[in-house]
Amino acid sequence: MTTKDYFDDIHAPRATAIVPSVTAVVRDGGGRVLLVEQAGTGLWTAPSGEQEIGESVVGAVRREVRARTGIEASVTGLSGIYSDPRHVVVHAADDVRQEFALCFHAEPTGGELRPGTGFSRAWWAEPASIGELPVQRAMRMRIDMAIAEPGTVHIG
Numbered sequence: 576m577t578t579k580d581y582f583d584d585i586h587a588p589r590a591t592a593i594v595p596s597v598t599a600v601v602r603d604g605g606g607r608v609l610l611v612e613q614a615g616t617g618l619w620t621a622p623s624g625e626q627e628i629g630e631s632v633v634g635a636v637r638r639e640v641r642a643r644t645g646i647e648a649s650v651t652g653l654s655g656i657y658s659d660p661r662h663v664v665v666h667a668a669d670d671v672r673q674e675f676a677l678c679f680h681a682e683p684t685g686g687e688l689r690p691g692t693g694f695s696r697a698w699w700a701e702p703a704s705i706g707e708l709p710v711q712r713a714m715r716m717r718i719d720m721a722i723a724e725p726g727t728v729h730i731g
Contacts, residue, residue, distance in 0.1 A: 590673035598623035600721035607699040645689040648681040654721040655729035
């Protein structure tokens with residue numbers, strides 16, 4: 576399902592829910608970042624998705640990375656907590672959410688790189704090349720902060 580993000584946009588619909596989600600900035604031994612390209616939009620993203628009832632945030636990160644990229648990952652730390660009410664995500668006509676995302680650092684532990692359902696490509700990107708890719712604004716901020724300041728937990 577295609578989503579639409581609004582960030583600091585006066586035309587954004589009013590949020591009606593907050594749903595916890597996770598994002599993983601997975602870096603390999605060479606410092607490359609694991610990304611997937613959304614089939615419907617052509618936008619690149621770090622593996623991310625909703626936390627499900629009955630699972631921990633670490634379990635959600637591992638599940639989402641595996642489902643979207645085929646890579647098994649181990650969480651190594653927290654990169655940021657993002658809950659800016661100016662960021663609204665529309666998932667369907669009646670599903671408008673204020674973002675609440677936890678972003679984690681992770682490293683690959685196995686698996687085979689392949690795009691999951693709804694994605695056209697999975698790729699290990701050099702950090703310098705990420706700026707050239709189409710990436711949604713809030714996701715770019717999470718990725719950039721995780722790369723630039725890996726020892727800092729960002730709260731916003």
